[in-house]
Amino acid sequence: MKTFNVPVIYRSPLISAIKNQRKQQDRMKKDFTPTELNFGPIRILLARHFGFCYGVENAIEIAFKTVDENPGKRIFLLSEMIHNPHVNSDLLDRGVQFIMDTAGKQLVPWESLQADDIVIIPAFGTTLETEKQLASLGIEPLKYNTTCPFVERVWxxxxxxxxxxYTVIVHGKPKHEETRATFSHSQAGTPTVVVKDIKEAALLAGFISGKRNPEEFYTLFEGQxxxxxxxxxxxxxxxxxxxTTMLATETQAIADHIKQVMISTFQLTDANVGERFADTRDTLCYATNDNQTAVTGMLQETADLAIVVGGYNxxxxxxxxELCxxxxxxxxxxxxxxxxxxxAIQHWDFHHKQTIHSDQFLPKKDQVTILLTSGASCPDALVEGVIRRLLSFFQLEHKADELATASQS
Structure with missing residues (x-):
């Protein structure tokens, strides 16, 4: 797979050494057991797969290269390039401006843009409407395009x-940038509806089977x-x-449920179900699959707690x-x-969108076992930072240096 020129500040010698060692041992990626880092009083089980994916590294390389090669030019991102505050903050520090926030709220008026401005499309892609808006301003919309190839595969x-x-049913979060982009591209060619979870899929199934009043659809799925x-x-x-970043098991459950409803409603068999239900197979990206499977493998181990590192959005x-x-x-x-x-630890409750302060999160015992992973837009440097932070409470930070040296040899 292609390697990318990602700023060294996001890299971690320790994590790179561990990942390279695991890759040598398991080239076919069939072993999803975690890597054990036993430091005595603290034992860390590191997920087999985590951190920057292909799409994120591709986006970072393009964005930072664009900044470096265009000194003095005004450079904009349509919105956050990826959902990681550190990477986005670094781009802002280098003078990049965001045109919209993650919800699509305008931060920079379209009319203030000029034809010679540079506009970078984020990794989530963008809508056809936004592409048209940029073109109307004399800005080539896809000249600086960091859209993830796996997102484009879904399109x-x-x-x-x-x-x-076929009508397209999109399993996604309706307000997420990627889902908005996928919806825009899909609806240009065929009727499209978004379902955010298995509950909404079950509601939609009621309209497929004719068990619900058709007029209810337009209220229940307003804006979707x-x-x-x-x-x-x-x-x-x-x-x-x-x-592409949804929970794989839920996407599969939605597809299976809709398929069975089609079979039941239209008296189909597995042999001819394709007449009504398209074979889309799985459209999750490889990294989402690998990271989720790695967490499932990690959870087979006995542990006291889990720490997940990444952007809160x-x-x-x-x-x-959710899996942990x-x-x-x-x-x-x-x-x-x-x-x-x-x-003490300050952590994010994404269910209620609030910060929580928890005391005594590390149990008082001879050895604490922690499961550790991170999202696909999280720099490995932050994961190493978490390991070092935990070790510091036991005066064992030097163990991280020893491990990095040993893993590289």
């Missing part, structure tokens, strides 16, 4: 099944369906794609937190500094 799949007269959507006609043939990171929460006390932090001491 291509939606286009392919749309050309075969394409213009002119006809619930009585546009759910006869469907296919499911997704926001990161969809893929929040799903890793099913088994263990889980602390979602964006940087090592949120571990205040061996007794």
């Amino acid at each position: 291509n799949k939606a286009e392919q099944i749309g050309q075969k007269n 369906y394409s213009a002119g959507f006809d619930v009585t006609k546009d759910l006869q043939r469907v296919g499911v794609v997704n926001q 990161s969809s893929n990171t929040s799903h890793l937190v 929460e099913e088994k263990l006390p889980t602390y979602f932090i964006s940087s090592p500094e949120h571990i205040l001491s061996a007794d």
Whole structure:
């Protein structure tokens, strides 16, 4: 796989050594057991896969290269390039401006942009409407495009099944930048509706089966369906794609449920279900799959707690937190500094969108075992920082240097 020129501040000699060692031992990526880092009083089980993915490294390389090669020019990002506060802050410090926030609220008026300004498309992609807006200002919309190739793969799949007269069902968070972009691209070619979870998929299934009043659809799915959507006609043939960072098990459950409803409603069999239900297979990206599977493997081990590192508005990171929460006390932090001491930690409750202060998060015992992972937009340097922060409470920071040296040899 291609390697990228990512700023050294995001790299970690320790984590790189560990990852390279695991890669040598497991080139086919079949072993999802965690890496054990036993420091005596503290034992860390590091997920097999975590951190920057292909799409994120691609976006970072393009963005920083664009800044370096265009001194004196005004450079804008449509919105956060990725959902990591450290990377976005570094870009802001280098003079880049965000045109919109993550919810799509305008921060820089369109009319203030000039034809010679540089506008970078973030890794989530953007809508066709925004591309048109940029073009109308004389700005080539895709000249500085960091859209993840796996996001574009979803767009291509939606286009392919749309050309075969299937309606596209997008499993995603309706307000997320990626889902907004996927919805825009899909609806340009075929009727499209967004479902955010299995509950909404079950609601939609009621309209497919005819068990719900069609008029209810337009209220229940307000803002989540394409213009002119006809619930009585546009759910006869469907296919499911997704926001690439969603929980894999939920996407599969949604697709399976919709498929069974189609079979039951239209008296189909597994042999001819394709007449009504498109074979989209899984449209999650490889990194989302690997990171979630690695967490599942990690959770097979006995541990006291889990720490997940990443941006608080990161969809893929929040799903890793969800998986951990099913088994263990889980602390979602964006940087090592949120571990205040061996007794106190400030962490994010993404369910209620609030910061929580917890005391005595490290159990008082001879050896504490911690599961550790991070999201696909989180720099490895932050993960190393968490390890060093935890070791510092036991005066064992030097052990991280020893481990990095040993892993590189």
